Amino acid sequence: MLRSTKFFKRVQVERPNRQSVVTPTDQLVDNVHELAQTILAPAIQQRSKNAVTVDRISVRYYQQIATGRLCSCFKKEYDNPEMHCPVCFGGGRVGGYNVFGTSLTVVDATYPSLTTLNVTMNDEVWPWSFELVEGSLEGYVEAIIDVPSLLDVDVIKLYRTGNYIKVTVRKQSELCWHTLSRSSLLSLAASKEKLVIRVTLSRKCTEDVTPSFTHLYLRYKLITVELYVDMPRPGELRNADNFDLTGLQTTQAFFPATLPRSKVGDIFKDLRNEYFWRITEVTVNNPLGILTSWDVNVRAVESFEIFAQLP
Numbered sequence: 001m002l003r004s005t006k007f008f009k010r011v012q013v014e015r016p017n018r019q020s021v022v023t024p025t026d027q028l029v030d031n032v033h034e035l036a037q038t039i040l041a042p043a044i045q046q047r048s049k050n051a052v053t054v055d056r057i058s059v060r061y062y063q064q065i066a067t068g069r070l071c072s073c074f075k076k077e078y079d080n081p082e083m084h085c086p087v088c089f090g091g092g093r094v095g096g097y098n099v100f101g102t103s104l105t106v107v108d109a110t111y112p113s114l115t116t117l118n119v120t121m122n123d124e125v126w127p128w129s130f131e132l133v134e135g136s137l138e139g140y141v142e143a144i145i146d147v148p149s150l151l152d153v154d155v156i157k158l159y160r161t162g163n164y165i166k167v168t169v170r171k172q173s174e175l176c177w178h179t180l181s182r183s184s185l186l187s188l189a190a191s192k193e194k195l196v197i198r199v200t201l202s203r204k205c206t207e208d209v210t211p212s213f214t215h216l217y218l219r220y221k222l223i224t225v226e227l228y229v230d231m232p233r234p235g236e237l238r239n240a241d242n243f244d245l246t247g248l249q250t251t252q253a254f255f256p257a258t259l260p261r262s263k264v265g266d267i268f269k270d271l272r273n274e275y276f277w278r279i280t281e282v283t284v285n286n287p288l289g290i291l292t293s294w295d296v297n298v299r300a301v302e303s304f305e306i307f308a309q310l311p
Contacts, residue, residue: 056228061259062097062267062310069094072109073126084306086159087127087215097267097310100259101225102154107143107197108215115142119201122212129161130201132210138202144172145197147189148220153182155219155311162211164202172196185218217311229268230254231298249300253277254293262294267307276301276308 071088074081081092087108089096098104107114109121109128118139122129132139158167167180172194178184180197188195201211231253255262266279281297301307 055230057231058271059227059229059268060271061100061227062269063100063261064091064097064263064265064267065093065095067093069110072123072128075126082126085127086306086309089306089310091265099154099219100227101221101223103148103150103220103222105145105147105218105220106215107141107145107199107218111143113144116140127214129212129214130199131212132201132203135206137204137206138200140198140200142196142198143216145195145218147185147195148222149192150186150189150220150222151224152221153185153218154221155217156180156182156185157217157311158199158213159215159217160211160213162201162203162209164204165211165213166200167216168198168200170196170198219311225258227258228256250280251277251298253296253298255296256293257291259294260291262296267301267310268298269310276310278307 065088071081071085071092071094073085073088074092081088081090083090087096087106088094091097094108094110095104095106109123109130116130116139118133118136119130119141120133122131130141158165168177169180169184169188170177171188171191177198178188185195197216199213199216201213203210232251253268262279262282262284264279264282267276268279269276277298278301279296279298283295284291285293285295
């Protein structure tokens with residue numbers, strides 16, 4: 001016998017949203033993720049650093065400069081820099097490379113607010129150079145520089161031709177000049193004032209060839225950091241036909257997270273034997289967004305390449 005539907009009430013049943021239901025399994029997943037992020041990944045990071053220091057190779061790491069002043073060697077008609085330029089080292093930006101843990105100042109033809117007396121820029125050479133004006137026996141170029149809070153002066157180098165060139169420095173608020181040296185720069189920089197650098201060119205008679213310079217290179221050590229790399233030893237790379245690590249030598253290297261950034265085109269110098277290596281491929285290891293190490297492919301820098309002259 002069929003029952004009448006008038007005695008039944010229709011009820012709409014809502015199904016639970018299973019995605020919003022918290023289960024013990026979800027809690028376990030969250031706990032594991034938090035454990036990996038706060039304990040496991042940092043432990044991997046520290047173990048990578050420890051592993052490299054056991055059989056360590058000390059290096060100086062040169063990070064390629066991608067922004068900043070365009071070098072005077074840059075040829076607009078060809079849209080590229082001079083590959084053998086000592087100012088940008090073929091990269092197109094003044095300075096070319098900066099060593100990890102340092103700061104760099106390069107006084108060249110593109111430096112802002114230069115003051116000159118009896119000195120002109122020769123823009124017919126690349127990079128441009130500073131020379132005495134025709135008929136002048138002496139002249140100078142002045143630049144105002146900011147020196148950061150530094151631990152030491154790493155490099156002072158004037159790229160010059162000719163013998164009669166001297167470099168002096170003073171505080172902007174004083175008139176007393178000092179010969180530019182590591183000790184004078186450290187002493188004056190302690191005041192936190194801006195400094196004035198003067199490069200003086202001179203010759204004995206106007207018929208003499210003018211002395212010239214392209215740039216003054218100043219590098220300051222900002223932090224104390226020891227950077228190590230793990231890579232095959234030179235003996236493992238040599239063979240019967242090659243005893244100087246030149247040619248198309250390639251190998252792999254491993255950097256710990258002490259190095260915060262690594263890019264293709266960067267260079268490092270093996271401080272045991274002074275060999276330069278250029279990075280050709282980079283793989284970053286950063287589980288859960290935590291940097292643990294870098295795996296890089298590198299090639300040996302040839303002695304004729306401009307990179308081999310990095311100070």
